[in-house]
Every structure is written in C-alpha cells, then in structure tokens.
Amino acid sequence: MTIDISESREHVREFLKNNSVGVLATASNMGKPHAATVYVTFDQDLNIYFLTRKGTRKSQNIHSNNQAALSIYNAASQTTLQAEGSVIEVSDTSKVQWVANDIWRIATQASPNSPPPQTQLIGAGDYAVYKLSAPSLRLATFKGQGAASPEQVFNIVPTQEESHFNAYDKNVN
Amino acid sequence: MNTEAYNDIRTYIDRNPIATLGTINPDGSPHGAVIYVCADNHHSIVYFITKQATKKYQNITERNQVGLTIVNPPENSTLQANGHAFEVQDPLVIDMVMKKIAHDHASARDWLPPIAKLRAGAYVIVGVELTEARLAQFKGMTIGDERIFTKL
Numbered sequence: 019m020t021i022d023i024s025e026s027r028e029h030v031r032e033f034l035k036n037n038s039v040g041v042l043a044t045a046s047n048m049g050k051p052h053a054a055t056v057y058v059t060f061d062q063d064l065n066i067y068f069l070t071r072k073g074t075r076k077s078q079n080i081h082s083n084n085q086a087a088l089s090i091y092n093a094a095s096q097t098t099l100q101a102e103g104s105v106i107e108v109s110d111t112s113k114v115q116w117v118a119n120d121i122w123r124i125a126t127q128a129s130p131n132s133p134p135p136q137t138q139l140i141g142a143g144d145y146a147v148y149k150l151s152a153p154s155l156r157l158a159t160f161k162g163q164g165a166a167s168p169e170q171v172f173n174i175v176p177t178q179e180e181s182h183f184n185a186y187d188k189n190v191n
Numbered sequence: 192m193n194t195e196a197y198n199d200i201r202t203y204i205d206r207n208p209i210a211t212l213g214t215i216n217p218d219g220s221p222h223g224a225v226i227y228v229c230a231d232n233h234h235s236i237v238y239f240i241t242k243q244a245t246k247k248y249q250n251i252t253e254r255n256q257v258g259l260t261i262v263n264p265p266e267n268s269t270l271q272a273n274g275h276a277f278e279v280q281d282p283l284v285i286d287m288v289m290k291k292i293a294h295d296h297a298s299a300r301d302w303l304p305p306i307a308k309l310r311a312g313a314y315v316i317v318g319v320e321l322t323e324a325r326l327a328q329f330k331g332m333t334i335g336d337e338r339i340f341t342k343l
Contacts, residue, residue, distance in 0.1 A: 041260045043213030043223035051221050053213035053258035055269045085220035089211045096305050098225050128264040129330075160305035167310050 026175040027064065030155050033092070033099055034060050038124040040090035040099075042068065042150075044079035052079055057128070058088070059120040064177040066101060066150040067108070067117045069140070077146060080105045086150055096160035103152030117147045152177060197235050199341045200326050203270055204230040204237065204261065208295040210270075212239070212319075213258035214250035222246055227304035228259075229291040235321040235343060237272070238279065238288040240304060244312035251276040257319055272324035272343075279316040288316050 043053045054076045056068035066088060070077050080086060084106065090099040108114055118140045125137050157173045204210075210228045213221055224247045226239040237259060241248050251257065255277065261270040279285055292304065324343035 039262055039264045041211035041213075041223060041262065043211070043221035043258060045215055045219060045221040049215050049219055049254065050256050050273070051213035051215050051258040052271075052273070053211055053223060053260040054271060055260060055262040083219065087213070087221045087223035089223035089225055091209060091211070091225040093209055098305065100223065102220065102222065129267050158305070160308045163308045165308055165310055171309055 023176065026157070026173055027177075029173070030064060030099065030157055030175050031060070033090070033097065033157060034058070034064075034066075037090050037092050037097075037099070039128060040068075040088050042076060043087040043089070044076045045083050045085065046075075046079050047082035052076060056088070057121045057125050058090070059117055059124065064152075064155060064175075066152070067121075067147060068150070069117060069121055069145045069147045071144055072146050077148075080107075080148060088150055088152075094161075096163075098156075098158050098160075100156040101150060101152040103150055105148050105150050108147040108149050114147045118145070193343055196324075196326075196341050196343050200235075200270060200272075200324050200343060201230040201232070203268070203326055204228060205295065207261045207263050207268075207270070208292070210237070210239070210259050210261045212247055213260070214247050214276075215254050215256070216246070216250060217253060222250055225305065227292055227295075227306075228261075229288060229295060231318075235324070237274070237319045237321065238284070238291075239317055239319075240288070240292065241306055241315055241317060242309065242311040242313060243315055245306070245309075248315060248317070251317065259319055267329040268327060270324065270326045272319075272321050274319040274321040274323075276317050276319050279318045284318075285316050 041053050042056045052075050058066050058068045060066050084104045086105045087102040122140050154174050154176045158171045211223050212226050213223050216222050228237050228239045230237050255275045257276045259272045326341040327339050
C-alpha cells in the first residue's frame with residue numbers, strides 16, 4: 019500500500035506525544051527475552067529515548083545484545099506502536115539532560131499524585147539514557163476495524179526521510 | 192509456588208488484563224507484542240489468545256522462553272514475569288480462557304482483542320507457565336523499599 023510519509027510520521031509523533039509509557043523487550047546473550055516498562059520520549063527523526071537505572075537487566079541485556087523492541091498500546095483506541103531496532107547509550111550530556119527533563123515531565127503527568135520511580139532515579143542521578151533507532155515504526159489501530167489483512171491494518175512508517183514508501187512487512191504481530 | 196504471592200499477582204492480572212509479550216526472533220533479536228491475558232485460578236499460568244501466523248506465535252514455536260510485562264501508569268505499578276510458553280490443547284481450559292477474557296473486557300465497547308481483527312491464521316490459546324514474576328507497586332514508596340515488590 020502507498021502511504022503518505024509525512025502524514026504517517028505525524029500520526030506517529032502524535033501517538034508518541036500522547037502515549038509515553040511502553041514496554042521494552044530485550045534479549046540476554048543467552049537468548050532469553052526480558053520485557054520491562056519504560057517511559058519514552060522521541061526526537062524529530064523518531065528516535066526513541068528512555069532511561070533506566072544502571073545495572074538493570076534491560077541495561078545489561080542492551081550491552082550484550084543491542085537489539086530491542088518497544089511496544090506501546092492505547093487501550094481506548096486499540097492502537098499499537100511497535101519499534102524494533104538497535105539501542106545505544108547516549109553520552110552527550112546535553113541530550114541526556116534533555117531526555118531526563120522530558121521524562122520527568124512525562125512521568126509526573128502520567129502519575130500526578132505519586133511520583134513514579136523514574137523521577138526518583140533522575141533525582142538521584144543513578145540512571146543511563148538510551149536511544150532506540152528503528153528503520154521503521156509500525157502503527158495499527160484496531161478499534162472499529164473489521165477483520166482485515168495485515169496490509170490493511172499495519173501502517174509501516176519509515177523513520178528516514180523519503181518522499182513515499184511502498185512497503186508491507188508480512189510478519190504480523 | 193508461593194500461593195499468597197500468586198494470588199496477589201493473579202488479582203493484579205485480573206485488574207490489568209493487557210500485557211506485552213517479549214519473544215525472540217530467529218535472528219536472536221527481541222520482539223514485543225501486545226496481548227490480552229488472563230490468569231489461571233490455581234496454577235501460576237497466564238493465558239492469551241493469538242493466531243498461528245503471528246510473529247510471536249512463530250517465535251514461541253521455535254523458542255518457548257518469553258517475558259511478559261503489565262504496566263498501570265496511574266498506579267505506578269508493573270508486573271514483570273518470565274516463563275515458558277505452550278499451546279493449550281485442553282478444551283476445558285480453552286473454554287475458561289475465552290470466557291474469562293470476554294468477561295474481563297465486557298465493559299469495553301469494543302471488547303474483542305486486536306488479534307480478533309487480524310487475518311493471521313487459526314486461533315490458538317497459549318499458556319505461559321511462570322518461572323518468575325515480580326509485581327512492583329511503587330505508589331507512595333521510596334526506591335529501595337522492600338515492600339514495593341511481591342515475588343513469585
């Protein structure tokens with residue numbers, strides 16, 4: 019299916035802006051999967067950032083296998099966003115600070131009556147910031163959808179600038 | 192099995208029946224997908240519905256180790272679990288899972304799980320026998336407080 023890239027990227031940005039809690043799947047060097055909750059933010063190129071306490075299992079997994087998969091779900095609209103790509107630790111201090119500030123804002127908004135653990139990590143400086151770069155993001159809205167093929171349901175949005183994109187990932191979720 | 196801990200975890204799953212499943216792709220990279228889940232009443236097993244042509248099901252048939260996570264942001268709580276996936280064959284269990292998932296989502300206007308809308312082969316019920324599970328409830332707690340965690 020042919021998709022207008024700008025529009026699709028804007029949909030993804032809008033979804034990420036309103037849905038900042040996801041689950042990150044990583045794999046150990048023994049091939050054992052691990053899934054953990056993360057708060058996320060993103061940049062204009064749709065790189066996704068998260069932070070975690072140093073030494074967590076996801077952090078250890080990323081250092082031995084830098085591939086990761088992020089899933090975000092909005093139950094009200096039955097919309098999923100999936101991103102699979104590689105992760106690097108962010109060392110640029112200004113970018114680390116930007117991510118920490120943004121996640122602090124997001125986390126306290128998500129849970130205004132009780133500061134979530136991420137805000138305590140940021141306060142204590144005991145964290146690392148990571149960037150997930152995926153070649154494409156997969157967005158699907160199921161609410162109101164009749165039975166349909168994956169081509170009709172999944173919108174594959176490339177993160178790199180291209181005028182148009184004609185693609186369909188036959189692997190469904 | 193720690194029965195008391197499992198009861199807390201089961202109650203949590205009943206209240207938060209949407210999870211993300213982590214599996215491993217053939218190339219060793221991880222895959223994550225959202226699933227609607229329910230917990231067994233007596234054994235430490237979590238069930239979900241999927242279809243045979245999905246990536247997660249194909250991954251499970253190759254490597255049955257999975258990670259499973261549920262998050263409730265307003266409550267600052269999350270369940271992290273690992274286990275072994277298996278295809279459920281027992282018709283009584285399949286019936287129980289279908290009824291429970293329908294019941295848990297009955298209040299939703301569009302209760303059918305997303306997988307129901309996807310043409311991806313035949314339905315299959317998968318069970319995940321939990322090998323470890325950790326329920327973390329951070330609300331009102333300081334990091335490091337042992338009361339945050341309920342472990343199976």
